[in-house]
Amino acid sequence: MTIDDAPRDALRGGPRELLRWVATGAAVSRADLSRLSGLSPSTVSQRVEALINQGLLEETGAGRSRGGRRPRQLAVPTGGAVVGAIDLGAHHARVGTLDLSGRVVQARTLPVRIEDGPEAVLGALLAEVTTLVGDDPVASADGSAADALRGIGIGIPGPVQHATGRIVSPSRMPGWNGFDVAAFCAGRVDVPVIVDNDANLMALGAHRTAHSELDHAVYIKAGTGIGSGVISSGRLHRGAQGSAGDISHCRVMADPAPPCTCGNAGCLEAVASGAALVTALRGQGVPVSDLTGVIRLIDDGDRQATALARQAGRAVGEILAVVVNFFNPQVVAIGGRLADCEPLLASMRATLYERCLPLATQTLLIERVAAGQDVGITGAAHLVIDHVVAAA
Numbered sequence: 001m002t003i004d005d006a007p008r009d010a011l012r013g014g015p016r017e018l019l020r021w022v023a024t025g026a027a028v029s030r031a032d033l034s035r036l037s038g039l040s041p042s043t044v045s046q047r048v049e050a051l052i053n054q055g056l057l058e059e060t061g062a063g064r065s066r067g068g069r070r071p072r073q074l075a076v077p078t079g080g081a082v083v084g085a086i087d088l089g090a091h092h093a094r095v096g097t098l099d100l101s102g103r104v105v106q107a108r109t110l111p112v113r114i115e116d117g118p119e120a121v122l123g124a125l126l127a128e129v130t131t132l133v134g135d136d137p138v139a140s141a142d143g144s145a146a147d148a149l150r151g152i153g154i155g156i157p158g159p160v161q162h163a164t165g166r167i168v169s170p171s172r173m174p175g176w177n178g179f180d181v182a183a184f185c186a187g188r189v190d191v192p193v194i195v196d197n198d199a200n201l202m203a204l205g206a207h208r209t210a211h212s213e214l215d216h217a218v219y220i221k222a223g224t225g226i227g228s229g230v231i232s233s234g235r236l237h238r239g240a241q242g243s244a245g246d247i248s249h250c251r252v253m254a255d256p257a258p259p260c261t262c263g264n265a266g267c268l269e270a271v272a273s274g275a276a277l278v279t280a281l282r283g284q285g286v287p288v289s290d291l292t293g294v295i296r297l298i299d300d301g302d303r304q305a306t307a308l309a310r311q312a313g314r315a316v317g318e319i320l321a322v323v324v325n326f327f328n329p330q331v332v333a334i335g336g337r338l339a340d341c342e343p344l345l346a347s348m349r350a351t352l353y354e355r356c357l358p359l360a361t362q363t364l365l366i367e368r369v370a371a372g373q374d375v376g377i378t379g380a381a382h383l384v385i386d387h388v389v390a391a392a
């Protein structure tokens, strides 16, 4: 379950980086890899051979010759190997298969009733992954589809103890506290299963697809709940237990301070999450049933909903300002369903500039996460690919 989280310097020219250069098209030959990594041709050859033997790289005929023998081109196999990915949300799950370069091959969204409990929900989602792998053109390109599955990455909308894959005190997930996701899955599938929280998966997916050249980044996931994932020195920063980036129960200024599911009052989650906006609007007599309804009201310019969205944006900005001053990232990006909510984004941005040191915001990029609905499964797939490469 644990992943070799070596610092980025130690990864320079490591198998994962070699694979990534080929996957992104930055390198098509051993010579390219040698140039990019600064490693000797013989070291590169050795590592490439190991990756080919593991089925993680393949050779695809001849490249262009610069005199002498034409070099063979390297590629990430597009047949015979896939990873499964599950991005579990409060009401829906995105399930997919991706190839070893992290490209989505198949994906679908399924309705989920989280209150049905972990066995029922995860059992159904694992079965869905198996079905997708069976139907997968990439997986079945090279023999048996079942053998093609290299691992499954799962994102959970609550705190996950990274070393064990166990869920610890989640909000709005009745019956899931203490559940050992990794052990449950190990009894059902015969491949490595890696579990992390949904914000970390969004961070990894967004970083690998949009910001892989940046070393320090913070990604906020603002949907029904609220959380963040941190990329430090190019890698996901989980902290000692896996709770790094969990900003949901940080205290913000709010009067009155609304009660939180954790037992405290005035937590960010109780003020700025989608669930909090639904509760607050209902409290004001607005008949809204879910986050979709709230977003519709905000888009329509409803006065009460817009005021709450601004308050939520200020609260997120307040916490982010502390994070930015403390951590000094190059980019802060917001994703999740509330990321398209303009009043929230505007007041978050204003608060951030107001409360941060000029040096911290001088070159800071503040963006929306651009990778769309597959960002979570993309992150989940990269977790698995990194694990497979490290194991190789």
Ligand SMILES: [Zn+2]
Residues within 6 Å of the ligand: 248, 249, 260, 261, 262, 263, 264, 265, 267, 269, 270
């Ligand atoms: Zn709380």
